[in-house]
Amino acid sequence: MILEAKEIFKIYKGVNKELTVLDNINFQVTKGEILSIVGPSGSGKTTLLGLCAGLDNQSSGIIKLAGEPISQLTENEKAEIRNRKVGFIFQNFQLLPTLTALENVMIPMELQGRSIGARAKAIELLKRVGLGGRHDHYPSQLSGGEKQRVSLARAFSNDPEILFADEPTGNLDEESGLIVENLLFDLNREKQTTLVIVTHDLELANKTDRIIKLKGGKIVSDECIKTAANL
Numbered sequence: 177m178i179l180e181a182k183e184i185f186k187i188y189k190g191v192n193k194e195l196t197v198l199d200n201i202n203f204q205v206t207k208g209e210i211l212s213i214v215g216p217s218g219s220g221k222t223t224l225l226g227l228c229a230g231l232d233n234q235s236s237g238i239i240k241l242a243g244e245p246i247s248q249l250t251e252n253e254k255a256e257i258r259n260r261k262v263g264f265i266f267q268n269f270q271l272l273p274t275l276t277a278l279e280n281v282m283i284p285m286e287l288q289g290r291s292i293g294a295r296a297k298a299i300e301l302l303k304r305v306g307l308g309g310r311h312d313h314y315p316s317q318l319s320g321g322e323k324q325r326v327s328l329a330r331a332f333s334n335d336p337e338i339l340f341a342d343e344p345t346g347n348l349d350e351e352s353g354l355i356v357e358n359l360l361f362d363l364n365r366e367k368q369t370t371l372v373i374v375t376h377d378l379e380l381a382n383k384t385d386r387i388i389k390l391k392g393g394k395i396v397s398d399e400c401i402k403t404a405a406n407l
Contacts, residue, residue, distance in 0.1 A: 177240070178338050178370045179205040179228055184237035186223055186393075197223050198234070199393040207337070210364065210371045212381035215390035221374045222342055224390070228372065229262060229340045230254040242337055259287050263336035263369070265360070267343035269323040271315040277302060277326045278311035284334035294333075301329035305359050321352030325359065332363050338370040345377060357383070 186198035230246040281298035305325040345353035
C-alpha cells in the first residue's frame with residue numbers, strides 16, 4: 177500500500193462547540209492506482225487530501241504515506257517525504273511568480289539536490305506538456321491552462337511515487353480542462369505514479385479506477401470503476 181487511512185477524524189474545536197469535518201475515514205490505496213475523491217462542497221474532501229499528504233494533522237487515527245506514519249513525524253521529516261515521494265497539483269497552480277516556467281519545474285529536483293540534469297529534464301517535461309517554446313515565460317505571461325500544464329510538469333519532475341491533485345481542472349475552461357486531464361492521465365501512465373484526485377467533476381472522476389464519495393465528512397461509497405488501461 178502506498179497510502180493508508182485508518183479511523184481518521186478531523187475535529188475543529190470552538191469556544192462553545194465542535195465541528196467534525198472528517199468522521200471515521202478508512203481506506204487504502206495500492207501503488208499505481210488512480211483514485212478520485214468526490215463530494216459536495218464542505219464534505220471534507222480537500223481536508224482529507226491535505227491530511228493524506230501530510231500538510232495537516234488529523235485529530236485522531238493513523239495515516240501511512242509510503243509506509244510512514246506521517247502524523248508521528250516532525251515537520252522536517254514530513255517535508256523530506258513529500259520532497260522525495262510526493263507530487264502536487266493545485267487548483268490555483270501555486271507557481272512562483274518571480275520564476276520562469278522552466279525554473280518552476282526545476283524546483284523539486286533542486287530541493288532533492290538533483291541539480292545536474294535538472295534543466296534538461298525540465299525542458300523535456302515542458303515539451304511533453306506542449307510548452308516547449310514557453311520555458312522562459314513567467315506565470316503572468318501564461319494562460320490558466322498553460323499555468324496548469326507547468327504545474328503538471330513540475331509535479332512529475334521529482335519522479336513521485338504518489339501525486340495529489342486538488343481540483344486540477346477547477347479553474348479552467350472546458351477545452352483547457354480536457355487538455356490538462358489528458359496530459360495528467362498520459363503522464364501518470366508513463367511514470368506509473370499513484371494518483372489521488374479531489375474533484376467535483378464527475379466526468380473526470382469516472383475516468384479513474386475508483387471513486388470514493390464523501391458526504392458530511394463520512395465515506396458513503398467506495399466504488400471501483402475501471403482500470404487506467406481501458407481509458
